[in-house]
Amino acid sequence: MGWFIVKRLTSLIPILFGISLITFILLHLTPGDPAVAYLRASHIPPADETVAALRVELGLDKPLYVQYVEWLGKVVQLDLGMSYVSKKSVWDEIMLHFFPTVQLTLASCILIVVVSLPIGIMSAIYKGKLIDQFSRIIAFVSVSMPAFWFGFLLIYFLSVKLDLFPVLGRGTFAHLVLPSLTLSFAYIGTYMRLLRASVLENLNEPFVMYARARGLRERLIVSRHLLKKSLLPLVTGLGMSLGNMLSGAVIVETVFAWPGMGQLFVTSILTRDYPMIQGCLLFMGVIFVVCNLLVDLAYSFLDPRIRWEGEK
Secondary structure, X not given: OHHHHHHHHHHHHXXXXXXXXXXXXXXXXXXXXXXXXXXXXXXXXXXXXXXXXXXXXXOOOOOHHHHHHHHHHHHHXXXXXXXXXXXXEHHHHHHHHHXXXXXXXXXXXXXHHHHXXXXXXXXXXXXXXXXXXXXXXXXXXXXXXXXXHHHHHHHHHHHHXXXXXXXXXXXXXXXXXXXXXHHHHHHHHHHHXXXXXXXHHHOOOHHHHHHHHOOOOHHHHHHXXXXXXXXXXXXXXXXXXXXXXXXXXHHHHHHOOOOOHHHHHHHHHHOOOHHHHHHHHHHHHHHHHHHHHHHHHHHHHHOHHHHHHHHO
């Protein structure tokens, strides 16, 4: 198991290096001068002499490879620079907005698991029955309705009409309900059908027939033998979705004014805050890589054959 983890961690090094290089290149390919953006964010007229002096101060007059090496050296020390707008550390700003996104993501993941897991299993076991037809309707609505439209519906009925939950901001548990419902609803239908297909596939496996031949009860077969193997596709999908949600659910956070990574990233683009954009892009890429690593580790626990193959 230890060698499997070391192998996965070692494989992250070139991936993280590639993410940093692509992030740096993409930002420098965008139109506009960072020095001019800095002056405008500071409400200073961008005169030619001022721009030239600032480019020297920020190191923008150096060759790109020199800028990249210097920037990468600071990134290793978690120094992502200073924001042009807030004049604060980019790392501190990202951490300040990342924890609200973590809160929203965890609440959404709990809803996804609590809803999709039992319905997906029951729709597979009772194939063609009422619960299966009901899950198809939920899945169709879930994948067809845009997140922003579902969020507006929740706001209209649960906030405007019934006055049950607050609409904007973050504070109490009630503020978390509508954003987490909106964010999780788009994934619930997908994972219900994914789990249903996985359970149906494993129902015909030899280990299920052997368990039934031994006289085990159906509930015990599902909970102890069938569920563990059927969760593998769900773990893969949830790992990718987790990275997406942790990187910032832009639409949901914008609709509900949730102060998370998505809102920070959109605001940085609108204000042309280059260090913040660069820091957010790099941080989002790292989040995706870490989530994929966690999925690999979860696979090794759910299916020991993967761990043994990696060790061989």
